[in-house]
Amino acid sequence: MTDPHDLAALEDLELDLFVTALDRRYGYDFSGYSRASLTRRVRNLNMQFGTPTITALTDLLLHSPERITEAISSLSVPVSELFRDPHTFRALKEKVFPLLSSYPSINIWQAGCAHGQEVYSLAILLVEAGLYERARIYATDISAKALARAREGIFPLQDARDAARRYLDSGGTKSLSDYYHARYDFLKLDERLISRVTFAEHNLVTDTVFCEAHLILCRNVLIYFTTPLQDRVLGMFAESLVRGGFLCIGTRENMQFASAREKFQLIDGDAQIYRRKSGT
Structure with a gap:
């Protein structure tokens, strides 16, 4: 035996x-x-x-x-959904968007975008805040297959009711159905929501800074990394952000043991939103 x-x-x-x-x-x-x-x-x-x-x-x-x-x-590819963790999106809308509005152009890096649910969620709230037309979202992932699905913007229609509730909880001001067309058992989100989105392959493990960003979202990715790799990635994000730029990570993630934490100021602990310190 x-x-x-x-x-x-x-x-x-x-x-x-x-x-x-x-x-x-x-x-x-x-x-x-x-x-x-x-x-x-x-x-x-x-x-x-x-x-x-x-x-x-x-x-x-x-x-x-x-x-x-x-x-x-x-x-x-991690599991995600439209407007996942609504309180995070509400915090972005209420605490981050007003400060981003001071920039003539806004670069946003959505790292580990998976099938694109968070990209579309963010785009909808940017549209409603009047910021979308001056924003450029860089949506990256290691998986070419995931990026292809993200570009399609097609999701199961059975998820629409829960997604609509999360959208309103996120601070949405319209009806989520205004942003998609339903056919058979699927919904297709309006392609205008990705008119300002660039999809690209990027490996957080081996690649370097992707762009200079005012806001970086990387949610529920770091939990799959070891502590040294988390520290490397957080350091790369700090290098990518403009001074005073914002970083949003997953609600089950934190910077407690990362050396890069010295470069950030906590803005919202529940939503795990940080701001790069101006002096770093």
């Missing part, structure tokens, strides 16, 4: 080889991701691809480059 400790140690070794293989073959570095989260996602990828072991999965991806896009999509 195989010792469970031996099996765990073997899986751990297989995971190390998997991470090394993806980095060396395709340039995707998952070494800084939370070990427990990455293990769960790789196990799910085994089931998805029908491979019995991580070693078999590694072999498949090394010799089938056409499958790597699908694999990266499964490994990297």
